[in-house]
Amino acid sequence: MSREGDVIVARATPPGLSALAVVRLSGPGCAALVEGLAQAPRGRLSGMRRALITIPGSGDMVALGWPPDRSYTGEEMVELICHGIPEGVAALLETLLGAGARSALPGEFTGRAWRNGRISADRIIELAAATETGGRVEPMDRAVSELLERVSGALETLEGAIEFQEEGFLELEDCRSRIEESVGAAERVLLMARRLQRSVRVFITGRVNTGKSTLMNLLCGERAALVDPEPGTTRDGARREVTMAGKRFLLADTPGFDGEGLDGKAFQLVLDEMDGEDVALWLSDRGEEPPGVLKATGARLLPVLSRSDTHRLEGLRVSSFTGEGVDLLKRELVGLVQAPGEQEVLEMVSMLREAVRWVEEAPEIASELLRQVESIAGGMSGIRPGRIAVERALKVLCVGK
Amino acid sequence: MVVGGGHAGVEAALAASRTGAEAVLVTPEPDRIAMMPCNPAIGGVAKGCLVREIDALGGAMAMAADAAAVQFRMLNLGKGPAVWGPRVQADSDIYPGIMTETLNRSRVRIVPGMVTALEGGPARFTGVVLEDRTVVPGDAFVIATGTYLGGILYRGEERWPGGRAGGLTSTGLNRFISGMFHVERFKTGTSPRVVTSSLDLKALEAQESHDAGFRFSIESRRPIRSAMKCYLARTNSDTTAAVRENLHRSPLHRRAIEGRGPRYCPSFEDKVLRFPDRSDHPIHLEPISRRSRLSYLNGLSTSLPQDVQYRMVRSIPGFEKAEIALFGYAVEYTRLSWGTFDGTLKLTGTENLFAAGQILGTSGYEEAAALGLLAGANAGRVARGDGPLAPDPEEGYLGVMVQDLVGKGIDEPYRLFSGRAENRLHLRQDNAHLRLMDFGTGLGVLKGVRLELAADFRTAWTSVAAGIREQGLEPLCRRPETRVEEIAGILKTGFDPDSLRTAFYDVRYSGYLARHRRRRSAAREQWALAVPPLPEGGGGVSTEARQAIEKNRPRTLGEAALLSGVRASDMEALLLLALGRRCST
Numbered sequence: 011m012s013r014e015g016d017v018i019v020a021r022a023t024p025p026g027l028s029a030l031a032v033v034r035l036s037g038p039g040c041a042a043l044v045e046g047l048a049q050a051p052r053g054r055l056s057g058m059r060r061a062l063i064t065i066p067g068s069g070d071m072v073a074l075g076w077p078p079d080r081s082y083t084g085e086e087m088v089e090l091i092c093h094g095i096p097e098g099v100a101a102l103l104e105t106l107l108g109a110g111a112r113s114a115l116p117g118e119f120t121g122r123a124w125r126n127g128r129i130s131a132d133r134i135i136e137l138a139a140a141t142e143t144g145g146r147v148e149p150m151d152r153a154v155s156e157l158l159e160r161v162s163g164a165l166e167t168l169e170g171a172i173e174f175q176e177e178g179f180l181e182l183e184d185c186r187s188r189i190e191e192s193v194g195a196a197e198r199v200l201l202m203a204r205r206l207q208r209s210v211r212v213f214i215t216g217r218v219n220t221g222k223s224t225l226m227n228l229l230c231g232e233r234a235a236l237v238d239p240e241p242g243t244t245r246d247g248a249r250r251e252v253t254m255a256g257k258r259f260l261l262a263d264t265p266g267f268d269g270e271g272l273d274g275k276a277f278q279l280v281l282d283e284m285d286g287e288d289v290a291l292w293l294s295d296r297g298e299e300p301p302g303v304l305k306a307t308g309a310r311l312l313p314v315l316s317r318s319d320t321h322r323l324e325g326l327r328v329s330s331f332t333g334e335g336v337d338l339l340k341r342e343l344v345g346l347v348q349a350p351g352e353q354e355v356l357e358m359v360s361m362l363r364e365a366v367r368w369v370e371e372a373p374e375i376a377s378e379l380l381r382q383v384e385s386i387a388g389g390m391s392g393i394r395p396g397r398i399a400v401e402r403a404l405k406v407l408c409v410g411k
Numbered sequence: 412m413v414v415g416g417g418h419a420g421v422e423a424a425l426a427a428s429r430t431g432a433e434a435v436l437v438t439p440e441p442d443r444i445a446m447m448p449c450n451p452a453i454g455g456v457a458k459g460c461l462v463r464e465i466d467a468l469g470g471a472m473a474m475a476a477d478a479a480a481v482q483f484r485m486l487n488l489g490k491g492p493a494v495w496g497p498r499v500q501a502d503s504d505i506y507p508g509i510m511t512e513t514l515n516r517s518r519v520r521i522v523p524g525m526v527t528a529l530e531g532g533p534a535r536f537t538g539v540v541l542e543d544r545t546v547v548p549g550d551a552f553v554i555a556t557g558t559y560l561g562g563i564l565y566r567g568e569e570r571w572p573g574g575r576a577g578g579l580t581s582t583g584l585n586r587f588i589s590g591m592f593h594v595e596r597f598k599t600g601t602s603p604r605v606v607t608s609s610l611d612l613k614a615l616e617a618q619e620s621h622d623a624g625f626r627f628s629i630e631s632r633r634p635i636r637s638a639m640k641c642y643l644a645r646t647n648s649d650t651t652a653a654v655r656e657n658l659h660r661s662p663l664h665r666r667a668i669e670g671r672g673p674r675y676c677p678s679f680e681d682k683v684l685r686f687p688d689r690s691d692h693p694i695h696l697e698p699i700s701r702r703s704r705l706s707y708l709n710g711l712s713t714s715l716p717q718d719v720q721y722r723m724v725r726s727i728p729g730f731e732k733a734e735i736a737l738f739g740y741a742v743e744y745t746r747l748s749w750g751t752f753d754g755t756l757k758l759t760g761t762e763n764l765f766a767a768g769q770i771l772g773t774s775g776y777e778e779a780a781a782l783g784l785l786a787g788a789n790a791g792r793v794a795r796g797d798g799p800l801a802p803d804p805e806e807g808y809l810g811v812m813v814q815d816l817v818g819k820g821i822d823e824p825y826r827l828f829s830g831r832a833e834n835r836l837h838l839r840q841d842n843a844h845l846r847l848m849d850f851g852t853g854l855g856v857l858k859g860v861r862l863e864l865a866a867d868f869r870t871a872w873t874s875v876a877a878g879i880r881e882q883g884l885e886p887l888c889r890r891p892e893t894r895v896e897e898i899a900g901i902l903k904t905g906f907d908p909d910s911l912r913t914a915f916y917d918v919r920y921s922g923y924l925a926r927h928r929r930r931r932s933a934a935r936e937q938w939a940l941a942v943p944p945l946p947e948g949g950g951g952v953s954t955e956a957r958q959a960i961e962k963n964r965p966r967t968l969g970e971a972a973l974l975s976g977v978r979a980s981d982m983e984a985l986l987l988l989a990l991g992r993r994c995s996t
Contacts, residue, residue: 125946125987125988126946127946127947169828169830172456172487172490172494172829172830173456173457173828173829173830368891371490371491371891372490372491372891373490373491373494374490374491374493374494374829374835374836375491375836375920375923377830377835378835378836378923378927379923382926382927382930385930385934
């Protein structure tokens with residue numbers, strides 16, 4: 011991972027149509043890279059400098075140069091402020107990537123800022139929480155600290171009962187209720203973890219007339235017209251954010267795969283948009299295999315047999331008419347997606363439940379389990395709260411933030 | 412050459428002798444060897460396990476405790492075997508005699524005398540100087556002076572020099588040690604002894620004893636049988652009122668004593684202060700010996716004046732007419748500061764000077780004896796030209812204790828708890844001889860009959876473990892409701908019951924132990940990382956932690972984690988910085 015020194019680039023403003031968009035570059039040499047493309051004199055963007063430049067293929071824009079000691083990341087940085095037309099921004103990114111920059115990973119700008127001492131871990135967590143909850147700061151940190159506090163408290167009581175039986179201070183009954191409280195705290199962490207998860211896009215694909223839009227309605231739990239078309243998306247269908255079992259999904263209806271003319275083009279645009287992070291439901295009422303173009307996107311495919319009231323094929327059967335299989339499909343989706351850190355939290359919940367079972371008969375086993383929970387939640391050997399939160403926050407942050 | 416004849420000194424001299432060295436024990440009072448100046452009990456949770464470990468390393472405490480036992484209890488019997496705590500009430504008249512006999516049977520030479528200084532140094536010492544200026548030469552030394560090193564006794568307004576009631580104090584050696592090493596003062600205390608016949612025993616709760624065929628030493632021929640009773644009493648609001656009204660007369664709270672006292676096993680004054688809502692503290696009445704008319708009041712350690720001690724004791728139901736024969740007192744003594752000794756118990760900067768027992772900051776006979784054994788064995792090795800060895804904290808409580816004393820440092824008298832072990836489920840009293848056989852033979856202290864018995868046990872355990880595996884009984888063993896007798900019934904061949912039990916517990920805990928080991932190896936990797944340079948402006952490390960790191964310059968994350976001021980969140984930031992740095996190179 012020799013990534014530290016790369017010039018990274020990403021769009022810093024939200025996707026979609028807007029008046030202006032900001033594209034951000036960071037890393038040693040990024041000013042020279044932009045100067046080269048704009049055929050501007052060397053050093054035009056070094057220091058705190060602003061320049062009106064022209065990049066071939068993308069037109070005029072404002073470039074802002076940041077020196078390492080003043081920039082967000084603590085590295086040399088350039089911000090390009092251009093028109094917010096999605097295609098234009100995409101073309102600009104294309105040009106920058108072609109000139110040697112690399113797409114930033116989620117949270118990489120902030121990661122660099124943190125590594126260079128420009129931002130504290132606490133701030134990252136707050137930033138991430140604020141980003142994901144629409145500005146409301148709800149740090150995950152707090153839930154994890156509460157869990158740690160509960161577990162440490164339970165552990166203390168338990169150890170007291172083990173070491174000082176003769177003092178008669180503490181009863182195992184008391185330990186049990188304290189561990190039970192810890193289970194509750196761990197469940198709250200789980201909820202927070204899921205809330206902090208970035209929404210996963212689920213594309214509902216299939217041939218024309220396989221019941222895609224109706225399924226979309228069912229999954230959203232609304233019968234009425236659901237559309238709330240996202241600005242900047244022209245030919246593709248409605249998109250809607252829903253929550254299932256605490257996890258967030260962005261459901262996207264798509265035009266028929268076999269559509270003609272504009273529909274066909276629109277489907278091509280959807281395909282271009284999809285990547286390995288996405289989920290694609292492939293609807294078919296004939297058990298048809300998903301087309302190669304869909305597989306080629308790398309999205310996780312979930313074949314669904316629609317109109318199950320009309321046939322007897324075997325598979326994940328869903329009927330928009332009877333509602334059969336909708337709950338099952340939801341469960342599949344929830345299982346398919348894992349919030350960052352969710353595995354650890356689930357493990358903690360199950361260990362705490364096991365500790366409750368052992369507490370009276372073998373408190374030493376309950377204690378061992380609590381210690382492991384403590385070390386996952388707060389220990390060096392597992393993931394400390396700072397780390398759990400920072401790692402998650404870095405993943406959750408909008409690219410370019 | 413061992414200075415001091417307490418529990419640490421005796422084991423040190425015996426262990427040194429077992430390594431093949433010519434051991435000499437210097438003590439001013441050869442008739443007070445291995446005295447029990449505090450409560451007449453040996454063992455307990457974790458402590459009992461430590462006694463088994465002493466036995467596994469060829470030491471004497473376990474056999475002596477078996478022979479002197481008047482009552483046996485297995486603490487925590489209702490919980491799992493990893494936290495069972497075997498404990499005996501020992502006849503404190505017999506115990507020192509048994510130890511003296513053990514010394515007499517060994518090749519240890521006892522030299523009467525008070526050591527005032529060491530000859531040679533600062534790196535290599537050549538002998539000890541006695542009060543009459545005679546010099547006894549030696550090749551390696553163990554200081555095991557207990558509370559006698561600069562000991563000062565306190566009771567109420569009274570204050571007098573001494574290591575224990577009626578004992579001497581070692582001022583010359585105290586000056587010598589304090590001049591050479593960084594030292595601090597600790598304090599501990601003891602309870603009043605009452606005349607047993609002055610009590611109304613019927614008003615007290617007799618404590619059951621468990622005679623389950625237990626013995627501390629693998630070499631003891633017969634299991635412990637209880638001969639005497641212990642009783643449980645409870646204090647009340649009159650007792651705590653007596654304390655509260657007289658706190659101004661306590662040397663501790665008048666700040667006459669500067670040393671830090673123990674939080675666990677606190678003085679009764681401390682209990683009253685720390686638990687103001689409680690007045691019913693349990694007091695255990697323990698007979699001092701078969702011959703003695705006195706009983707020890709475990710739980711009522713105090714240094715209040717005599718009249719207050721009378722008021723406290725007589726407020727307890729059943730104690731209305733109690734006669735106090737010996738009053739409680741506090742003792743303050745010198746101990747070596749953190750960083751002055753290493754994991755082999757050798758003093759830093761010296762080649763042949765070791766220390767053990769309370770001078771290292773511990774409290775308790777068992778802790779002292781185990782440290783004495785290690786220091787003595789290492790002194791013996793050094794005298795013979797071998798290097799000293801450190802015990803592994805993964806394999807025994809001795810290692811856990813040494814790691815805590817050397818690594819973390821302590822700020823109060825250290826008592827061993829089972830919770831201090833990271834892998835408590837493995838550190839059980841039943842498998843001590845299996846865990847420490849290799850270390851004991853490597854150290855050169857496990858020999859002869861003891862070694863043969865340990866080896867026999869290992870053979871028996873190996874075959875019974877194989878039997879359980881071959882017959883597919885592991886899942887059955889893991890079920891909570893399965894009892895060891897069931898397994899014995901299924902295994903057809905006659906197995907030694909002790910090794911069957913150990914094999915059974917091994918399987919029962921195996922899943923949890925495996926998980927511990929996985930975590931442990933992952934942690935070790937991280938702890939070995941170098942401390943990264945701290946970026947300007949923080950990088951997530953707190954100012955307090957930054958200062959601690961800049962002052963102490965730890966090399967690895969593991970060392971940094973032990974510093975006070977470095978918190979979990981700091982370690983996290985350090986870890987990420989360390990990993991980040993590794994990524995970029």
